[in-house]
Amino acid sequence: xxxxxxKGLLHGLPIGVGYLSVSFGFxxxxxxxxxxxxxASIISLTNxxxxxxxxxxxxxxxxxxxxxxxxxxxLINLRYALMALSLSQKLDNSFGFLHRLIAxxxxxxxxxxxxxxxxxxxxPKYMYGVISVATVGWVLGTFLGALLGEILPxxxxxxxxxxxxxxxxxxxxxxxxxxxxxxAVVILAALLSxxxxxxxxxxxSGFSIIxxxxxxxxxxxxLFPREEDA
Amino acid sequence: xxxxIYILVMAGVTYLIRMLPFTFFTKKIESRxxxxxxxxxxxxxxxxxxxxxxxxxxxxxxxxxVGTAAALILAFLDLPLIAVAVAASGTAFVTGLFL
Numbered sequence: 001x002x003x004x005x006x007k008g009l010l011h012g013l014p015i016g017v018g019y020l021s022v023s024f025g026f027x028x029x030x031x032x033x034x035x036x037x038x039x040a041s042i043i044s045l046t047n048x049x050x051x052x053x054x055x056x057x058x059x060x061x062x063x064x065x066x067x068x069x070x071x072x073x074x075l076i077n078l079r080y081a082l083m084a085l086s087l088s089q090k091l092d093n094s095f096g097f098l099h100r101l102i103a104x105x106x107x108x109x110x111x112x113x114x115x116x117x118x119x120x121x122x123x124p125k126y127m128y129g130v131i132s133v134a135t136v137g138w139v140l141g142t143f144l145g146a147l148l149g150e151i152l153p154x155x156x157x158x159x160x161x162x163x164x165x166x167x168x169x170x171x172x173x174x175x176x177x178x179x180x181x182x183x184a185v186v187i188l189a190a191l192l193s194x195x196x197x198x199x200x201x202x203x204x205s206g207f208s209i210i211x212x213x214x215x216x217x218x219x220x221x222x223l224f225p226r227e228e229d230a
Numbered sequence: 231x232x233x234x235i236y237i238l239v240m241a242g243v244t245y246l247i248r249m250l251p252f253t254f255f256t257k258k259i260e261s262r263x264x265x266x267x268x269x270x271x272x273x274x275x276x277x278x279x280x281x282x283x284x285x286x287x288x289x290x291x292x293x294x295x296v297g298t299a300a301a302l303i304l305a306f307l308d309l310p311l312i313a314v315a316v317a318a319s320g321t322a323f324v325t326g327l328f329l
Contacts (some may be wrong), residue, residue: 041232046241051275056240063231066239073243076275080244082268083251084252085259097253104252105245109272129256158288159297159323165284166301166318168276173305175273182273188272191282197282213274220265220274 008129027145
């Protein structure tokens with residue numbers, strides 16, 4: 001049997017459960033930035049991405065410019081363009097223009113990984129299945145996190161403010177342990193970010209992320225160019 | 231500025247980044263530099279977002295630092311995301327009780 005909607009739902013389940021906890025941290029953070037439960041949930045529904053959203057709410061809280069917002073999203077989410085390109089070569093013939101317009105909404109790191117991992121060509125139905133479970137988990141987690149963030153005492157939400165960063169650390173440390181190149185990029189980005197914060201305090205958080213991440217990635221690409229990969 | 235406009239820009243840019251290559255461009259990226267750059271970007275972004283912001287995450291530098299240390303150690307031991315996140319918050323909370 002080919003890749004059905006049901007199979008997509010099934011494969012999306014672990015992603016949805018994982019998203020639930022990450023977006024819970026995002027919800028907490030959003031409320032701490034002064035964003036309402038409803039707005040936080042809408043952000044998660046319309047963006048479906050962790051790092052981009054986390055940087056976005058900082059910019060909203062700081063009343064940054066729209067240009068800053070657009071540039072930050074562009075750089076942080078640029079990797080999706082690469083995944084979209086790669087995935088577009090694995091699609092079933094039934095994947096027409098309209099389906100591509102709709103399904104592109106749900107290209108995240110995890111959904112991409114599950115879809116490319118399939119042996120058969122990916123069908124729209126399958127991708128919709130994965131995307132719907134993942135999206136439910138992502139939005140529900142945000143909603144619950146934001147809601148609890150408004151109810152729980154400040155001492156608890158302050159500690160929960162570490163959740164999202166803790167997850168970021170859990171994402172970058174394991175590959176940094178295995179690959180010296182990733183370790184070098186991670187350390188350089190952190191160092192530059194610390195320098196920006198204390199030496200260039202007028203730089204807003206969004207632009208600081210753009211400059212530090214771009215510089216560290218260029219450094220990595222020049223010193224540790226990657227072999228051919230997917 | 232209204233939050234709706236911010237959300238519109240955020241969502242619009244994020245969607246276009248995914249939609250354009252998925253729908254219109256179907257060629258592989260040939261440049262080795264560009265491919266390598268894009269590979270490193272997510273790690274660099276997460277690192278720049280985390281440091282030094284994590285040390286201010288709880289509003290107290292000491293409890294934040296303790297939580298950060300817990301997260302680094304558990305992540306180094308390859309524990310799952312949620313375990314690392316909960317441990318970071320938990321140790322920060324307990325530390326906060328003693329401050």
